[in-house]
Amino acid sequence: MRVTVKAHARLHFGFIDPDGASGRKFGSIGLAINQPVIVLEATPADRLSVVGEERSRVLVLARQFLRHYKLRQGAHIAVKTTIPAHAGLGSGTQLALSVAAALARLFSIDADVRELAAVMGRGGRSGIGIAAFEQGGFIVDAGRKTASSVVKQPGAWSLDPTPPTLIRYRFPEEWTFVVAIPQADHGLAGTAEVNAFHRLGGRPGSSAAGRLSRMLLMQMLPAILERDPVVFGESLTRIQRIVGAWFRPVQGGTFATTQGAALAKAMSRAGALGVGQSSWGPAVYGLAKDQEIATSIIEKMKEIVPSKIDAVIFLAHAFNRGAGIRA
Secondary structure, three states, X not given: OOEEEEEEXXXXXXXXXXXXXXXXXXXXXXXXXXXXXXXXXXXXXXXXXXXXXXXXXXXXXXXHHHHHOOOOOEEEEEEEEOOOOOOOOOHHHXXXXXXXXXHHHHOOOOOOHHHHHHHOOOOOOOOHHHHHHHOOOEEEEOOEEHHHOOOOOOOOOOOOOOOOEEEEEOOOOOOEEEEEEEOOXXXXXXXXXXXXXXXXXXXXXXXHHHHHHHHHHHHHHHHHHOXXXXXXXXXXXXXXXXXXXXXXXXXXXXXXXXXXXXHHHHHHHOOOOEEEEOOXXXXXXXXXXXXXXXXXXXXXXXXXXXXXXXXXXXXXXXXXXXXXXXX
C-alpha cells in the first residue's frame, strides 16, 4: 500500500484581534493557493525512514505521530516536493498535517484533520493552515477564547480544539496573486515567534480590532461575494497596514524586510489592486483581477525593483479544495 498526500500553501492576510480585547484572541484571515505544494508518499516498512527534502523535520513529525498513537510499526516516507520553510506560506502546518494524514491512512487510524492538527501541535494561534488543508478556499477563523489563549512552546499544545472556522468561501480562481519571496532573513517561527507574541502581549489594540472587523465584514467579504477585485484589494491593503503597524515593534516595520517592502511597493506601482505580507514573511503578494494583468505586473516590476533585490516571483491562484489524500 502506498499513500500519497498533496497539500497546498496558503497566504495569511492577518489577525483580527491579536491582543484578545474582544474576548477572543487572534482570529485569522487567509487563503489556500494552488502553489507551492507538498507532495509526499508513505509505505509500510520495518522501521521508520525518510528520504527527500526536510528529512530531519519529517522524522521528528513522524515519531511524534507514532508515539501519540502508540504504534510500533515502521514506515518509509518519501518527500517529493515541499513549500519553502519559514517564508510565510504555511509550510510547517502543511508538512505536519501531510505526515499525519499519510500515516493515519497507512495505519487505518480514524482521525479527522482537526484531531491530527492537535496531535501534531498545530493551530495554537491561527486555524488558517488547518482549514486550508481540510477544505481550501478563503477562510476566516474565530481564534481562541482569551482564557485559553496561553502561548506554549511548539509541539506542546494539548488536544484543545483548534480555532473554529467562521467563514469558508470559494474564492474567484481567475483573480491572480503575484507572490514574491525575497532572498532575505526567514520569517519568525518556533521559539522566536513565541517570544515575539510575548513582547506584543501588553499592547492595547481594541480600536484596531474594531477597524479590522468592520473592514472584513463590510468590505472584504462582500467583495468576494460580489466578485469585486478592486474593493477586495483595497480592503486587503488597509487590513495589512493595520496588522503591519501592530507587529512593527517585533518585525521592524510594516513589512518584516526592506526587500519585501520594496517588492510590495513595486507591485502596487505596477498595478496590483492590493498588496501585503503573508504571515511573518518574507513572502509578499499583490492581487490582480486576472492572470494576464498579473503577468504584466511581473514584467513592470523588472523595471521598478532595484537590481540588488533577489527574489523568487511566481503566480498563484486560489485553491478551493482541501489536500489530496490517495491510497
